Amino acid sequence: MRTKAFFAVIAAAVAGIALWRVVPVYAHHAFGAEFDPNRPVLLKGPVVRVEWINPHTWIHVEVTKDGAKQVWMVEGGTPNSLLRRGLKRDTIKYGDVVIVDGYQAKDRSNRANGRDVTLADGRKFFMGSSGTGAPYDKPGAEQRK
Amino acid sequence: MSIRFTIPAALLLAAIQSGAQTRTPDLSGTYDIATLTPLTRPARYGDRLELSPEEAKALEQQEAAVMAATSRASDPDRKAPPVGGDGSQGAAGNVGGYNTVWIDRGSGAFLIDGKYRTSIMTSPKNGQMPALTPEGRKQAAARGRMNRANTGVAWWVKEGVEPGPYDDPELRPLAERCLLGFGSTAGPPMLPVLYNNLKRIVQTKDTVMILNEMVHDVRIIRLNSKHDPPEIRRWMGDSIGHWEGNTLVVDTTNFNDTPGLANATRNLHVVERFTRIDAKTLRYQFTVEDPTVWVSSWSGEMLWPATDQRIYEYACHEGNYSFGGILRGARILEGDLTGKK
Numbered sequence: 001m002r003t004k005a006f007f008a009v010i011a012a013a014v015a016g017i018a019l020w021r022v023v024p025v026y027a028h029h030a031f032g033a034e035f036d037p038n039r040p041v042l043l044k045g046p047v048v049r050v051e052w053i054n055p056h057t058w059i060h061v062e063v064t065k066d067g068a069k070q071v072w073m074v075e076g077g078t079p080n081s082l083l084r085r086g087l088k089r090d091t092i093k094y095g096d097v098v099i100v101d102g103y104q105a106k107d108r109s110n111r112a113n114g115r116d117v118t119l120a121d122g123r124k125f126f127m128g129s130s131g132t133g134a135p136y137d138k139p140g141a142e143q144r145k
Numbered sequence: 146m147s148i149r150f151t152i153p154a155a156l157l158l159a160a161i162q163s164g165a166q167t168r169t170p171d172l173s174g175t176y177d178i179a180t181l182t183p184l185t186r187p188a189r190y191g192d193r194l195e196l197s198p199e200e201a202k203a204l205e206q207q208e209a210a211v212m213a214a215t216s217r218a219s220d221p222d223r224k225a226p227p228v229g230g231d232g233s234q235g236a237a238g239n240v241g242g243y244n245t246v247w248i249d250r251g252s253g254a255f256l257i258d259g260k261y262r263t264s265i266m267t268s269p270k271n272g273q274m275p276a277l278t279p280e281g282r283k284q285a286a287a288r289g290r291m292n293r294a295n296t297g298v299a300w301w302v303k304e305g306v307e308p309g310p311y312d313d314p315e316l317r318p319l320a321e322r323c324l325l326g327f328g329s330t331a332g333p334p335m336l337p338v339l340y341n342n343l344k345r346i347v348q349t350k351d352t353v354m355i356l357n358e359m360v361h362d363v364r365i366i367r368l369n370s371k372h373d374p375p376e377i378r379r380w381m382g383d384s385i386g387h388w389e390g391n392t393l394v395v396d397t398t399n400f401n402d403t404p405g406l407a408n409a410t411r412n413l414h415v416v417e418r419f420t421r422i423d424a425k426t427l428r429y430q431f432t433v434e435d436p437t438v439w440v441s442s443w444s445g446e447m448l449w450p451a452t453d454q455r456i457y458e459y460a461c462h463e464g465n466y467s468f469g470g471i472l473r474g475a476r477i478l479e480g481d482l483t484g485k486k
C-alpha cells in the first residue's frame with residue numbers, strides 16, 4: 001500500500017484552528033495511527049523528565065491515581081522549532097505541574113498526545129516563559145518560577 | 146602560430162576561464178523556505194496568480210490572530226477530550242496533535258517580482274494539479290481504500306483486508322519510518338511543510354549539495370555529468386546540474402518506486418532552476434512530470450530567503466517511539482476483535 005495518503009491535512013490537529021493552506025500539510029506520522037479516540041485522558045502532575053529528541057519531543061509527567069504514582073509520556077513536536085524560538089531543554093523546569101489533555105496510545109502504554117499542554121494556571125506550556133524569546137513573550141511579563 | 150603568440154594566448158584564455166569561474170553565481174547559504182503561500186491555489190482565486198497587497202496583509206493578520214488565539218491560556222479546569230474522538234481530520238486522525246508552539250510554517254505570503262502570489266503553482270494556470278491518468282486514478286483509489294477514519298477499531302480485520310495497513314513495517318509511510326521527510330520537503334521538488342523548512346546549500350566547482358533539515362536528507366547534485374544507468378534508483382532521484390547563465394538547472398530522474406512527492410512514481414522527472422536574485426534571496430522554479438499519474442506536467446516557483454538561523458540535527462531514529470507504538474497498537478486492536486492477545 002502507498003500509505004502517503006495517511007498524511008493528510010493536520011490543520012485540525014492544531015487546536016482546531018482553520019488554516020489558510022488548502023494543500024495538505026503533513027506531519028512526521030499520523031497521530032490517528034498512534035492514538036485511540038476511545039481513550040481520552042486528562043493528566044495533571046509534575047514534569048519529571050523531558051526527552052528533547054527527534055522526531056518528536058516526549059514530556060514525562062508523574063500522575064497520581066488512586067494513591068499510586070504513574071509516569072505518562074506526552075508526545076509533542078520537533079525540538080528544532082523551539083530551539084529557533086530561543087527555548088531550550090532547560091527552559092522546562094522539572095517539578096512544574098502541567099495539565100495535559102489528549103488521547104492514550106493504542107498500544108495502551110502510558111503514552112498520550114499533548115493535544116493541549118498547559119501549566120497549572122492554564123497558560124500554554126513553553127509560552128508561559130518570559131525572557132526566552134518564546135512566542136508572544138512580552139517584556140516585563142511575569143516570570144515563571 | 147608561433148610559440149611567441151601561443152603562450153600569451155594561453156595565458157589570456159586561462160584568465161578568461163578564471164574570470165568566468167569567479168562570475169559563477171554562488172548559491173551557498175542557509176535558507177528558510179517557510180511560507181503561507183500554498184502549493185495549490187485556493188479555488189476562490191480561479192486563474193489569478195497574484196495576491197493583492199491588501200489580501201497578503203489580511204493573510205498575515207489572520208495567521209497572527211490564529212497564533213495569538215492558540216497561544217491564549219486554556220481553562221485549567223478543563224476535562225478530557227470527548228470519547229470517540231475530537232473530530233480532527235487527516236493525519237490528526239480524530240485525536241488532535243499538539244500546540245501551535247511547535248509549528249513553524251512562516252508568517253506571510255512571498256513576493257516575486259514585487260507581487261504576492263496566490264499559490265506556488267504557476268502551471269496549469271488554475272494553480273491546481275493536472276488530472277490523473279487512468280493509472281493515477283487507480284493508484285489513488287487503492288490508497289483511498291486504506292485511508293479510513295480513526296475509530297480505534299481494526300477495520301481491516303472486520304473487512305478481511307489483507308494485507309492490512311499495519312501488517313508489515315514496510316507498508317508504513319516513508320516519513321513514519323524515518324526514511325524521508327514528509328511532504329516532499331527534500332523533494333525534488335523541495336516544498337515547504339509544517340516545520341523545519343531550512344535548507345543549506347554548499348557549492349563547489351563540480352558539485353552542489355543541498356542539506357534538508359528534516360531527516361537531514363542530503364541531495365548531491367553533480368555538475369556537467371550524466372545520469373546514472375536506469376537500474377540505479379534513489380529515494381531522492383539522481384540529480385545532475387549545469388549552469389545556464391546565472392541559473393543552476395538541475396535535472397532529476399531515476400527515482401525509486403516511492404518518491405517523497407505525493408502520488409509520484411519511479412517515472413517522476415523534475416527540472417529545477419535556482420537563480421540568485423540578490424545577496425539574500427534565491428528564486429526557485431520547478432517543473433514536474435510523471436506520465437504514469439498526471440496527464441500533463443506542472444510547474445511552480447517561490448523564493449528561498451536566506452536566514453541567520455541555524456540548522457539543527459534531526460536524528461529521526463533517535464526517538465521514533467511512535468513507530469513501534471503504531472504497530473503494537475494495531476496488534477492490540479486486532480486482538481480486541483479476534484480475542485487473540
